[in-house]
Amino acid sequence: MTLCLTPEDEPPAEAGGSGEAVNVLPFRRPGAGAVARPRLHLSPPELAGGEMEALEETLRSGWLAPAGPIPKAFETAFEAVSGFGHALATSSGTAALHLGYRVLDVAPGDEVWAPTLTFVATVAPAAQMGARITFLDVSRETWTLDPELLRDALAQAAREGRLPRVVVPVDLYGQCADLDAIVAACDRWGVPVMSDSAESLGAMGRGRAAGQGARLACFSFNGNKIVTAGGGGALVSDDPGLIASARHLGMQAKEAAPHYQHETTGYSYGFSSVLAAVGLVQLRALQARVAARRAVFARYVAALADLPGISFMPEPAWGRSSRWLSVMLIDPERFGADREMARRALDEAGIESRPVWKPLHLQPAFRGARSIGGGIAAGLFERGLCLPSGAMAPGEQARVIEVIRRLARG
Structure with a gap:
């Protein structure tokens, strides 16, 4: 039996250029490898077993x-x-x-x-x-x-x-x-x-x-x-x-x-x-999930941090992030491509990614709301990209890494 969950609070990013949202994300089954699917999603649900x-x-x-x-x-x-x-x-x-x-x-x-x-x-x-x-x-x-x-x-x-x-x-x-x-x-x-x-x-x-x-x-x-x-x-x-x-x-x-x-x-x-x-x-699977997500983040850093203009969401010395999502920053002048170009390249390769949250003070729904500062958040939105961060086979994460490295070479 295939079990699917439909996100309610946060819909996944739209497929680049098509306008078609990905609304149903298949569970992954522990120990069974990757479930066949047309796209590599940002953060698909995962079965713990039981x-x-x-x-x-x-x-x-x-x-x-x-x-x-x-x-x-x-x-x-x-x-x-x-x-x-x-x-x-x-x-x-x-x-x-x-x-x-x-x-x-x-x-x-x-x-x-x-x-x-x-x-x-x-x-x-x-x-x-x-x-x-x-x-x-x-x-x-x-x-x-x-x-x-x-x-x-x-x-x-x-x-x-x-x-x-x-x-x-x-x-x-x-x-x-x-x-x-x-x-x-x-x-x-x-x-x-x-x-x-x-x-x-x-x-x-x-x-x-x-x-x-x-x-x-x-x-x-x-x-x-x-x-x-x-x-x-x-x-x-x-x-x-x-x-x-x-x-x-x-x-x-x-x-x-x-x-x-x-x-x-x-x-x-x-x-x-x-x-x-x-x-x-x-x-019951929470701590194992945190360890797995942190490992995904570490692999991205190891594989991409040498590229000019690429950096990642920092972690303060007093904290330990779950790395629910792995987030990359792109300096377009040094990297040679901007965040949107990277998102589209990933989308064309069948990989979902998503810009960092658009600051709410820039959203039409809150036009006229008071804002104290906002420049840092706006810069993170312009340069930040969330990468696939859930349970991935090594070959799946390698797909993401290769697209980004190829874009840098281009």
């Missing part, structure tokens, strides 16, 4: 809905993996972010601050709730929210009486933001921090797992993530009250009554037993 048995057991148990012992078992397992005391599994990473904004009491007119170099889901729920978004630039050392820029901006905002309701740093491409510095800057003014760690499960920052140190953290199990259930997400915290409030809202805010009683409106954000069964098996 998913089919877990699904069969779940179906036999009769539990399908987002209730019962299986989602609870997943939450317990995720608490252990994430290092947080309390976890709520949700229908998506975006749902987790939305619930986080709700329990932090974000209201229309409130300010929400986030780095501009991120996926739209980081701030979309807040914008839809009527918040005003401010985008901040990232640091060259991490590509994540610049703590010094944040510190200065908060001091200025305090003088102007316009402190944000929440600051949302983002762990980018498997790399943790400098949460110690970010939380210290925010604590001075009593501003809570919610970490968008959707891309960085398995990463470490200053000896702690991704998101630890923030008041809340959000994760995704979308089809392209390092651990996937085919969808879903999680909101985690060391504050049991926040997770209890989020759980209430995520189950349609039903009150304890024999009839349907609602003091407020909520959402249908539950995590089904079927997805939880898959996720439980996947979580």
Whole structure:
């Protein structure tokens, strides 16, 4: 049986020139080599082994809905993996972010601050709730929210009486933001921090797992993530009250009554037993997945770093990236081709790649939003290219390397 997952939170890049998006990504089966497919994808889902048995057991148990012992078992397992005391599994990473904004009491007119170099889901729920978004630039050392820029901006905002309701740093491409510095800057003014760690499960920052140190953290199990259930997400915290409030809202805010009683409106954000069964098996493979992705990144560096104008996403001494995606920077003047030329050459060879996130302050959806800096993020977008980073046979990764080396020679 062929199992397929369709990504929800982050669609894969469009096929170059055709306008046709790749919407269905086949699982890889452990120990069986590469699954035949027409393209080499950016981050295809991968089976850990045991998913089919877990699904069969779940179906036999009769539990399908987002209730019962299986989602609870997943939450317990995720608490252990994430290092947080309390976890709520949700229908998506975006749902987790939305619930986080709700329990932090974000209201229309409130300010929400986030780095501009991120996926739209980081701030979309807040914008839809009527918040005003401010985008901040990232640091060259991490590509994540610049703590010094944040510190200065908060001091200025305090003088102007316009402190944000929440600051949302983002762990980018498997790399943790400098949460110690970010939380210290925010604590001075009593501003809570919610970490968008959707891309960085398995990463470490200053000896702690991704998101630890923030008041809340959000994760995704979308089809392209390092651990996937085919969808879903999680909101985690060391504050049991926040997770209890989020759980209430995520189950349609039903009150304890024999009839349907609602003091407020909520959402249908539950995590089904079927997805939880898959996720439980996947979580066991997390550390092996991190090691494999780091090995993929290391092979790219070893094979391409000698080319003029090629460099890679840095890793700070205090962090250990999961390398969810391997990201390359191209200096067109030295390399002889720009990022888009490289992307098209890979596409013509049947290889998916994707530009670094287009900064949100440059997106039409946020026209008029306030931006503090942004030049570093814009430069990374212009020069950055995400390469295939999932489980690959040596010959598959060699295809990617050869295209890039051939482009340099051309």
